[in-house]
Amino acid sequence: xxxxxxxxxxxIGPDATFKGELSFEKGLRLQGKFEGRxxxxxxxxxxxxxxxQADVEAGAIIVEGEVKGNLSASDRVELKNTARYEGDLSAxxxxxxxxxxxxxxxxxxxxxxxxxxxxxxxxxxINRPMPPVGNPQPQNNPPKNG
Amino acid sequence: MASSTAPPPxxxxxxxxxxxxxxxxxxxxxxxxxxxxxxxxxxLKIEDIVVKAYEARRSIETCGxxxxxxxxxxxxxxxLCGGLIVRxxxxxAVTSRGTxxxxxxxxxxxxxxxxxxxxxxxxxxxxxxxxxxxxxxTP
Numbered sequence: 525x526x527x528x529x530x531x532x533x534x535x536i537g538p539d540a541t542f543k544g545e546l547s548f549e550k551g552l553r554l555q556g557k558f559e560g561r562x563x564x565x566x567x568x569x570x571x572x573x574x575x576x577q578a579d580v581e582a583g584a585i586i587v588e589g590e591v592k593g594n595l596s597a598s599d600r601v602e603l604k605n606t607a608r609y610e611g612d613l614s615a616x617x618x619x620x621x622x623x624x625x626x627x628x629x630x631x632x633x634x635x636x637x638x639x640x641x642x643x644x645x646x647x648x649x650i651n652r653p654m655p656p657v658g659n660p661q662p663q664n665n666p667p668k669n670g
Numbered sequence: 671m672a673s674s675t676a677p678p679p680x681x682x683x684x685x686x687x688x689x690x691x692x693x694x695x696x697x698x699x700x701x702x703x704x705x706x707x708x709x710x711x712x713x714l715k716i717e718d719i720v721v722k723a724y725e726a727r728r729s730i731e732t733c734g735x736x737x738x739x740x741x742x743x744x745x746x747x748x749x750l751c752g753g754l755i756v757r758x759x760x761x762x763a764v765t766s767r768g769t770x771x772x773x774x775x776x777x778x779x780x781x782x783x784x785x786x787x788x789x790x791x792x793x794x795x796x797x798x799x800x801x802x803x804x805x806x807x808t809p
Contacts, residue, residue, distance in 0.1 A: 617789070617791050617792075618789045618793075618795065619789065620786070620787045620788065620789060620801060620802075622769075622786045623786070623802065624786075624801070624802050625801065625802035625803055626787070626799055626800075626801040626802060627799070627800050627801075627803065628798065628799065629797070629798050629799070630782075630795050630796070630797060630798075630799045631795065631796050632789065632793060632794060632795035632796070633792075633793070633794035633795065633796075634792075634794075635794075636794075636796075
């Protein structure tokens with residue numbers, strides 16, 4: 525079994541099940557089951573044998589197991605080859621290994637990271653909204669005298 | 671008298687392509703640029719498409735690879751391809767039979783269905799992604 529280290533001082537072991545809200549500073553390695561919500565500026569590692577159904581806001585997220593829920597990372601999300609992910613994802617960087625599975629809305633880029641926590645927007649320009657109907661407002665420019 | 675029919679090309683001169691529409695494989699000559707699917711009779715482009723400038727199209731369909739170079743900007747309702755390499759900008763729904771590669775500082779805006787995805791740092795993605803599942807659905 526993995527020992528706590530400097531990178532991941534907190535470990536939820538393979539025989540543990542956690543339900544609720546969790547926050548931590550540095551890093552967490554999840555090897556068991558998690559259901560709820562995670563909020564951290566640090567790193568979250570979801571191991572191969574882990575199962576998670578949660579909304580996560582973190583600095584960096586590494587997925588090797590099965591995840592359902594919305595992930596939002598200020599830095600990066602890594603989906604390893606064993607990852608099975610279903611949900612909405614927003615981060616400034618995304619790494620997808622060959623063999624990983626991903627289904628959901630994806631919003632990647634520096635702007636996506638700024639707006640982390642919000643649901644990703646629909647693709648720009650694909651379903652462009654119609655311009656407002658009606659007469660354009662007249663400009664109130666007072667007539668110049670002289 | 672000699673027969674006028676040319677002998678069939680050697681096996682190493684043939685390549686297997688999967689029809690974009692009926693998903694059925696068939697062997698074609700490596701030099702072919704366009705064929706008619708022998709199962710669904712639809713016309714299939716085999717050649718790769720390289721986009722180096724702005725191009726707005728209703729759809730881009732090829733069994734080959736679509737390459738959008740750095741100065742390329744594709745706006746299409748639908749991109750159906752054997753593989754996609756984006757170094758510039760793509761706006762549209764992409765269904766790829768092969769890997770989608772999004773280079774650094776490239777933009778890919780629209781829904782994507784592909785068996786695998788590689789994203790460079792600084793790339794901008796936005797849309798509904800279906801990556802790594804079974805074969806892309808026939809449109």
